[in-house]
Amino acid sequence: MTRKLKMGMIGGGKNAFIGAIHRIAANMDGLVELHCGAFSSNPKISKESGKELFLSDAKCYNSFEEMIVTESKLPIAERMDFVTIVTPNFAHFKPAMMALDHGFHVLIDKPMTLSLDEAKQLQKKVKDTGLTLCLTHTYSGYPMVKQARKMVGDNDLGKIRKVIVEYNQGWLSSSFEKEGNKQAIWRTDPSKSGISGCMGDIGTHAAQLAEYISGLKITQLCADINNVVEGRQLDDDGNVLLKFDNGANGILVATQIAAGEENGLKIKIYGEKGGLEWDQMEPNSLIIKWLDAPMQVYRTGNSYLSNFAMENTRTPSGHPEGYLEAFANLYKNFALTLSSLSEGKEPTATMLDFPSVDDGVRGMAFIENVIASGKSDQKWFDFKI
Template sequence: MRKLKMGMIGGGKNAFIGAIHRIAANMDGLVELHCGAFSSNPEISKESGKGLFLPEAKCYDSYEKMIAIESQLPQDQKMDFVTIVTPNFTHFAPAMMALNHGFHVLIDKPMTLSLDEAKQLQQKVKETGLILCLTHTYSGYPMVKQARKMVADNDFGKIRKVIVEYTQGWLSSLLESKENKQALWRTDPAKSGISGCMGDIGTHAAHLAEYISGLKIAQLCADINIVVEGRKLDDDGNVLLKFDNGANGILVATQIATGEENGLKIKIYGEKGGLEWHQMEPNSLIIKWSDAPTQIYRTGNGYLSNISMANSRTPSGHPEGYLEAFANLYKNFALTLSFKLEGKEPTQEMLDFPSVDDGVRGMAFIENVIASGKSDQKWFDFKI
């Protein structure tokens, strides 16, 4: 066992998500930052790397140069995997190049700019046997994993209804007109793709619904809106869902809910009971029964499942939040990769992170939702 060496693409000066990735990667001591192409601007990339105490030779002018040079180094001197923390439109090319040069990949969501690109990455992963992890962060929370386990154990009986919502208010005004960096690229079709809100946070809601319920979206009916005048991509939407077991659901994603922060919430109901989880109060899981009082499960307690406890780090009563959930993705990915490098078979607990297949479903969700939103047809089959 040794620390894995990470190469980072993007995440330089003033890029908030790069710092979050580095904290998450470092939290369990399994990964170290080895090199980076931190910006498309070579000067900023070099300056960013210097600020992270990397040797000058490991601060590359471009991701192309980094991948090409690192691939030629001896095994003990080159990076083990690449993490890609750039806007959507610069995901596919570096991910494909990394896979073609034998490097494993960790990448932000949505995975690509289009479903076709996502399928190409999926095929390349299958051909190479390499690992791709997608950062659907919310699946990393201990109580989300507890909820998933209870559903899988049939504690609630057959699932009948899923209600998931992700409400934000930060785009309630035309923030992109004020040169806000995050708003500029997320509302630009050339950089974000065919969807804004649904691509940015709707995919999180859809993934969480499928992850906890164990079901797959089979059909949907979408109402997609551009509320703020002058905006080019959707900033609000409501989607009716039908799952592959016959359950129905509702998905709400909006970035114009004035005053909201990151209000991701999910409720799932079965024949015998249900559950409720709120991202802004992540250490609690509310359990509801038809014939018993409501219960509140709390992170870090011994009555929780092994999978929940394996993704907790502190005793009960010590809050674990977004950074720890993010770190759980890195931890499970790193353990899986370490076992793979040693010729060992990773455990199911290690393999519990979003994969390239989740990335394909995410892009399919975006394309199906937008197609439905533009059509007068009531129900669309979920096509991949």
């Protein structure tokens, strides 16, 4: 395209953590501009938020319904190209469906919906409309995660035998939801978060990362799900045994009551010839351990990396690239895909390298299967979608 893509934002108003992250990520590569928004369910806050972002009054809408309908009636060159939905889980489905119905592409936070049924409806709508949906599993945007995926896909490690993924946080070790913490309040409320807390919030990230890097699909699981903090309605801790479609086995740990932990997402994958390790809190390094050779450390920004890693790197080696850059990689690849499609061109494999609606369905299936397994005495549950 000969212009930036125009983004309409739903949610993400004043004092919203993730809205600001989205705006920074969208702006990083100069491909996207904030065009309009319905930043809050409260019209007054929405207008105030838009004003702080230097939008005109006409582009600060009272509701997402008003924004979608009004923008859809404008000439193509004057209206938004896609919507980004940065609301809690319960407020994902309706605006996403409405946006697709009115011809707009969608970028949406995870988990994609409140239930698996909603996710399947959204998947069908995407396929029926031919539009594009990007799901913000941020950690798949890191260059060294993409390098790991490429090495596994190229069979560098041989047949994959074991996957170990853990996501350890400590911020919900106390009842912060009772102290007015907004992030804790909605994440521990079944009406807003769905049937799961920890496993929905961060367990889905761990599951997606395991499948993304390994190229495998979870086929069975056995879950131990816990509500550790007294009085909490949803799970805040869990352990899951996994089986994959090539016969490999795995372990997934997700907890938000590991006191002292910050954002400890780590993964290890082992094949016949070697293994790899990646740690989100040291994201520029990928450790490779060989069966019959010395350990290697691959680093972001070096010429020996794959094109998937290099095309998602912005700075020379030695300059840290982190969470914001990984988030921006999702926006960049999504924007390049939309631009290519608008010009009648086929997007490249690197452009299409972002989580899709299908990942969203698998994420919701993971949540429902894990919670069902955790409530049952049955050892293994088939991964049902």
